[in-house]
Amino acid sequence: MRRLQYLVLFAVVCCGLAGGGSFAATDRFYRVVDGKADARTYNGYRRYNAGCNHCHGPDGIGSSFASSLVARPLGIEEFRRVVRNGRSSGGTSVMKGFGDDPNFAPYIDDIYAYLQARAEGALGRGRPQRLEP
Known part of the structure; x- marks a missing residue:
């Protein structure tokens, strides 16, 4: 009987992970269901494309003079600090602050949610398509 319980538990977990395409874990800032993004994401x-993409490239992939924001994402606290205060690499690379x-x-x-989802x-x-409320 115990073996059957484990088999059922395994099937439930696998179906939950494979079917539905939902990315809504509690440690994520975004919610995406079947490729559709929540309002925040x-x-x-929209905000990313209003200003960040000029340096960091389309969809956060980086450019010849600004790093990718999706290849090695920052944690939320560091991201907030960098966006607010800016960052200098010590060389010629400088990002101004947007605080x-x-x-x-x-x-x-919101920008972080989008980049985290990417x-x-x-x-x-x-x-992205938008989830209906």
Whole structure:
């Protein structure tokens, strides 16, 4: 009987992981279901494309002068600090801070949600579809 219980538990876990395409774990800032993004993540996409993509490339993949934001994502606290205060690599690479910019400062977590979804493969390239509320 115990073997049957383990088999049932295994089947439930596998079906839960494989079917549904939902990325909504509690440690994630985003919620993506069947390729559709929640409002926060969708807004992050919009905000990212309003300013970040000019340096960090389309979809966060990086460019010749700014790093990828999806290949090696930062933790949320470091991301917030860098976006607010900026960063200098000590060389010629400099990112200005956006802590006083009303178009970005209030939306740092939204941008992070979008980039986290991209980094974890929950969202592909391009404009995501939006989940209906």
